[in-house]
Amino acid sequence: MEELTKVWTWSLDVAGFHLVFNATTIVMTLTIMGLLIAFGWFATRQTGLVPNPFQVVAELFVETFWNLTKDALDEDMAKTYFPLICSLFMFLLLCNWIGIFPYMEEPTKDLNTTLGLGLMGFFIAHYAGIKTKGFAAYAKEYFQPVFFMMPLNVIGELAKVISISFRLYGNIMGGSIIILVVSHLVYGLLIPPFLYAFFGLFVGTVQAFVFTMLTLVYISVQVK
Amino acid sequence: MKGDPLERADLSGYHGYQRRLARGAFTVSVMTGLLAYVAGYGAAAKGLVLGSLFSVLNFVLMAQILPYQLGVGANRTRATGIALGSLGVRLALMAVPLIVAARSDRFNFWAAAAGLFTIPVAIFVDHAFLQRFSRFRIQEH
Amino acid sequence: MAFDHVTWIKAASYLGSGLAVGFGAIGAALGEGYTAGKANQVLAYRPRMSGDILKTMLVGQAVAESAAIFALVISMLLVFGGLGGPTPLSAWAYLGAGLAAGLSAVGSGVGSGFPAAAACEGIGRQPKASGQVTLIMLIGSAITQTPCIFGLVIAFLLMFVDFSAKPYYPYWAALLGAGLSTGLAAIGPGAGGGLVGASACKSVARHPEAQRPVTTAMLVGIGTTQSTAIYGFLISLILLFKSFPASTSYVPSFALLGAGFAMGFGGIGPGIGEGITGGYALDQVGRIPEKATLLTRTMLVGQAVSESTGIYSLVVALLLVLNA
Amino acid sequence: MEFSGADLIRAAALLGAGLAMxxxxxxxxxxxxxxxxxxxxxxxxxxxxxxxxTRTMLVGQAVSESTGIYSLVVALLLMFVVQ
Structure with missing residues (x-):
């Protein structure tokens, strides 16, 4: 079970800082971005009334998430944030699914990825809040219901980042650990495929959806 | 609800079911034991029959206690107390074949332990399979 | 106050035996008490049905009691099995075996009471469906016993695998932790599986023709509910069979014990929660069987999310084991 | 069996991490x-x-899960930060 603790890293010393890069995560993230760009290119290459398979899938995503975003935000606000929500879901879905292929690892298995995405959602949500309400009204909300609740409100906002990123990380990491341990224990062919189907496909989809929905909800809480 | 609702009840179906299930289960277990004995697994056969005998005894005892447990009313604490007491007595009863089998070479311990599950297995077989075919059904009066 | 370890082993096996049979009896008695209370409520407005209701109770109770009998077998083996191995580790192994068997029987014992009570209610409401309701109840309580069987397997492993060559210092904690992990983690899934089975019985009593979709949904629901029990079993197996280096400090021992507690307690909540989800979902499957697919899908999504805390416990337990 | 104060603290932190989660x-x-x-x-x-x-359910569950995630964070802190 040594694979669990083994991480392939690049380290670099820049101006007195010792920087460590998780090479696997970076390579896999870039791979997924490449795959998504290729998917986008194929889906939009020949749009027509009789769509090609890529276009069908893309339309499915776009339609589902357009409706979801429109429900949560109002129409013109949804136009701004819909591309973010839809591409976030597609990125996460592919991230969680890619682990089922041999020699591929989920980038979401690394806390750095999920924490980065969580922080991105946090900053976007607060930027949206300041932009719609103005800074005074935005800042005033932290002093509700009474002024000394301010620290608790701030902690509450920061806790959202922690919870959203640890949820995704914990589920994907847990799934891959379970698959690894069970594969070591049974040496069989029968059980791991079912586990891959459950953790890789099912839990991966559910958690990608949960992450996306929560980002959307955090934005909608800030703008309302 | 004053009085015992069970006094006016017709319990003959209940007693008939219980009698027939116990008889059927014990017969099958004794026949399995005989087969095993003939095949040369003497200790296992004796252990199985011993275990299933006590399983049936436990079942009969449980069936006798159950109406009293139901008769105490909807008071769940008292019902749980009676259940705990009756379960204690019956577990002590079922410990007998296990102790005997563990102490003596003539009875196989694992066969005795398996024999204690005669009644649950019989109930399961009865409901899952036999009730589909009325010829083999345990008749209820 | 220095005893030789034979004394300790005797003491530990008596204690483990008492814990096994005591917890087993308490669990089954709680389940039976619940059934009896419900059955009495039904009898109050259906006095004529007492024969049928008693029969259902008897059948349910006889099956539910297997959890207590499993615990009894372990307990008698611990006292009369002539196990007294000469190694000091055996004391912890026997204590762990008793805890695994006893605690895991609690959940299954309580859990089996719920389907039996629901079956009594259902038969009181719909006497014609008694055959189908009893069958669903039997299937439900039989699957509810699975976590108890995990506990039984771990107890057997603890009693019969030879640990004499292992170093005492972190292994005592590994053996105790293995017992605690499976035992505690079986409580929640046992009770939760019972909740799912109970709703299935109610649903079949309401719509006897919906037996097939209800059975499928119940099997899926109980199967998912038991995943945290499987995690507990997994942690126990790793604790038993991974090799830990001998150590001169308490740190690895407490890490292994902590892993047992983390997975054990961590399995309780998700198990019960997933059972509640499955219960509500099955109520609705019985009400509108034609929407069974939609409801099963929603139930699975809800259960998968409720299970995340169980997965976090598993991650923490594995990190504790691997860093020990 | 000798044990130092630092040992005791580390052992307690690990047991505490398990109990916390x-x-x-x-x-x-x-x-x-x-x-x-x-x-x-x-x-x-x-x-x-x-x-x-379903969406409402997922959001509600995510909020109720926060305390579980705090336990996870505390457990990870106890495991990897307390020395």
Whole structure:
């Protein structure tokens, strides 16, 4: 079970800082971005009334998430944030699914990825809040219901980042650990495929959806 | 609800079911034991029959206690107390074949332990399979 | 106050035996008490049905009691099995075996009471469906016993695998932790599986023709509910069979014990929660069987999310084991 | 068996990490299950609103899970930060 603790890293010393890069995560993230760009290119290459398979899938995503975003935000606000929500879901879905292929690892298995995405959602949500309400009204909300609740409100906002990123990380990491341990224990062919189907496909989809929905909800809480 | 609702009840179906299930289960277990004995697994056969005998005894005892447990009313604490007491007595009863089998070479311990599950297995077989075919059904009066 | 370890082993096996049979009896008695209370409520407005209701109770109770009998077998083996191995580790192994068997029987014992009570209610409401309701109840309580069987397997492993060559210092904690992990983690899934089975019985009593979709949904629901029990079993197996280096400090021992507690307690909540989800979902499957697919899908999504805390416990337990 | 104060602290931190995650998982597990159960009930009443109800269920569960995630964070801190 040594694979669990083994991480392939690049380290670099820049101006007195010792920087460590998780090479696997970076390579896999870039791979997924490449795959998504290729998917986008194929889906939009020949749009027509009789769509090609890529276009069908893309339309499915776009339609589902357009409706979801429109429900949560109002129409013109949804136009701004819909591309973010839809591409976030597609990125996460592919991230969680890619682990089922041999020699591929989920980038979401690394806390750095999920924490980065969580922080991105946090900053976007607060930027949206300041932009719609103005800074005074935005800042005033932290002093509700009474002024000394301010620290608790701030902690509450920061806790959202922690919870959203640890949820995704914990589920994907847990799934891959379970698959690894069970594969070591049974040496069989029968059980791991079912586990891959459950953790890789099912839990991966559910958690990608949960992450996306929560980002959307955090934005909608800030703008309302 | 004053009085015992069970006094006016017709319990003959209940007693008939219980009698027939116990008889059927014990017969099958004794026949399995005989087969095993003939095949040369003497200790296992004796252990199985011993275990299933006590399983049936436990079942009969449980069936006798159950109406009293139901008769105490909807008071769940008292019902749980009676259940705990009756379960204690019956577990002590079922410990007998296990102790005997563990102490003596003539009875196989694992066969005795398996024999204690005669009644649950019989109930399961009865409901899952036999009730589909009325010829083999345990008749209820 | 220095005893030789034979004394300790005797003491530990008596204690483990008492814990096994005591917890087993308490669990089954709680389940039976619940059934009896419900059955009495039904009898109050259906006095004529007492024969049928008693029969259902008897059948349910006889099956539910297997959890207590499993615990009894372990307990008698611990006292009369002539196990007294000469190694000091055996004391912890026997204590762990008793805890695994006893605690895991609690959940299954309580859990089996719920389907039996629901079956009594259902038969009181719909006497014609008694055959189908009893069958669903039997299937439900039989699957509810699975976590108890995990506990039984771990107890057997603890009693019969030879640990004499292992170093005492972190292994005592590994053996105790293995017992605690499976035992505690079986409580929640046992009770939760019972909740799912109970709703299935109610649903079949309401719509006897919906037996097939209800059975499928119940099997899926109980199967998912038991995943945290499987995690507990997994942690126990790793604790038993991974090799830990001998150590001169308490740190690895407490890490292994902590892993047992983390997975054990961590399995309780998700198990019960997933059972509640499955219960509500099955109520609705019985009400509108034609929407069974939609409801099963929603139930699975809800259960998968409720299970995340169980997965976090598993991650923490594995990190504790691997860093020990 | 010699043991130092630092040893004792580390051992207690590891046991505490296990207990924190274990006990911290009970509440959210039950609560999330209850939320999901009620959502299933509501979907049974109004199957045409399944999408909205599932989304609401997921958001509600995510909020109730926060305490479980805090337990996870505390457990990880106890394991990797306390020395």
């Amino acid at each position: 274990g006990l911290g998982a009970i509440g959210p597990g039950v609560g999330e299950g209850y939320a999901a159960g009620k959502a299933c009930e509501a979907i049974g009443r109004r199957p045409e609103e399944a999408g909205l109800l």
